[in-house]
Amino acid sequence: MTRRYDEVMSLSLRRGFIWPSVDIYGGFAGFYDYGHLGAMMKRKWEDLWLRYFLGLSERYYLIDTTNILPYKSLKASGHVDHFTDILVKCSGCGLSHRGDHLVADATGKSAEALGTQEIDTEIEKLNIRCPKCKGTLMPSTEFNMMFPLSVGPTGTDQAFLRPETAQGAYLNFKREFESLRRKLPYGLAIVGRAFRNEISPRQGTYRMREFIQAELQIFFNPGTFDDELDFESVADEVIRISFEETKEDGEVEGIEAGDLLGRLPKFYVYHMAKMQQFYLDILKVPRERFRFAELGEKERAFYHKLHFDIEINIDSLGGWGEINGIHYRTDHDLKGHQAGSNEKMTVNVGGERVLPHVLELSFGVDRNIWAFLDVFYEKDDRTVLRLPKEVAPITLGIFPLVSKEGLPELAREVYDSLKHDFSCFYDESGSIGKRYARMDEIGTPYCLTVDFDSLKAKDVTVRERDSTDQKRISIDGLADSLRALLKDEEPA
RNA sequence: GCGGUCGUGAUCUAGCCUGGUUAGGAUCUGAGGUUCCCAACCUCAUUGCUCGGGUUCAAAUCCCGACGGCCGCACCA
Structure with a gap:
């Protein structure tokens, strides 16, 4: 593991962002808890995400659905049959192989649908042996x-515990279609937990067994969706993108959204542009650390007609890491639930019956938090x-310059006047420089300091984290001034 | 899951090979002092050998197992 990983993890442990769950019993692989700073940062990230993506359309809404789903629903979604691996172990070298891959290699046909018994039968019939050591294979x-x-x-x-939040949206499709007055397109966002029994969780919060997804499922009429979007507004956006053939080299092209239309559908590119703007314009992620990466046919699920990941170049994890995805799932999901439930999922829009298609914008919240740290x-x-100011767990540090001669009292007054409107932290221990340093380390964008001039002038100094520059702002109207500052405007 | 490697206060680490005084240091944290703006300084204080067995008069140290971290393989619809 890199030194950077250790440094970030050390900070995280020390100050209270993230740490292994059940730590006092030695930890629990694949599970992490958020401490007081991490939990607040995560909440703020989710709020920002929600505001931005619901803001993309007046027809995108938040819902909340159960973590536990019954067998039937996951049978219909394909997870009972396809979210499994059939493993075959070699009695000689002990290596595990995927049973369907072994059979597929021997027959040249896909064996994905076969069960354990069928795989065993095939292995016996075809006399398949361990590809590594030619040993005999166990059941x-x-x-x-x-x-x-x-x-x-x-x-x-x-x-089962749900393996993705997305199912909650599909299961509620009909209800919401009615509630939302029978119109397409519409979108359902869910921020919630998903659970996967990963064989080998690794790399901190990067591959966990319980994790948080923020997803927007957009239901649309494939015949008209392209025309229902204001594509012109994003046509100039230069999309940072790596196609399947070149992504291993780390090559990233910059292509205007408009110029991607020959290769990708309009609605797809439009949402890519919006996702990119969220990262580059709102969150201010350095441009060179962001890219879309195409997944090839073998990497993506069979029902993802198009699949690009958003990757961030994360030094502590050794390079580009997937944190989000944009998936064109076609009508796979609604079709599956229509068959499984006998509920009709086709809807009547504009005089025709359509089975809506789904575009999924999927975000791994924990991966985002780690990427940001x-x-x-x-x-x-x-x-x-x-x-980014909006996701910093604490927004304002509030200090007396020294803890005597009436400064703490005034600083407390300032703190009390702001504490209900901002995430504030009051401190008067140690030297002022120490307190600034502590705030820098956890990302607090501004520190307000009450000094001796403040007593007469009724103002405070505002210190900016990145530049350490200071200016004086009147206590009168302070909350409004700070709001302006947080929006990158000049305080009144 | 297999193989390799590692596990010492909140964090980073010395000690382990060669078993034996009170497990040492740095940072951090808390209290007090000092302090008119960027981790200063002084005094005092809190917290530790991952867990469970075994060997031994004696285990942080040697052995076994579990748990966990990292790396490689496999896996990641």
């Missing part, structure tokens, strides 16, 4: 990545976390 075992649960007193109602962490003379 196959099934491994489903979903966590099974028994619901109810008899335990006969089989269920990494990307904005800087250590040379001082340690500064240059977090």
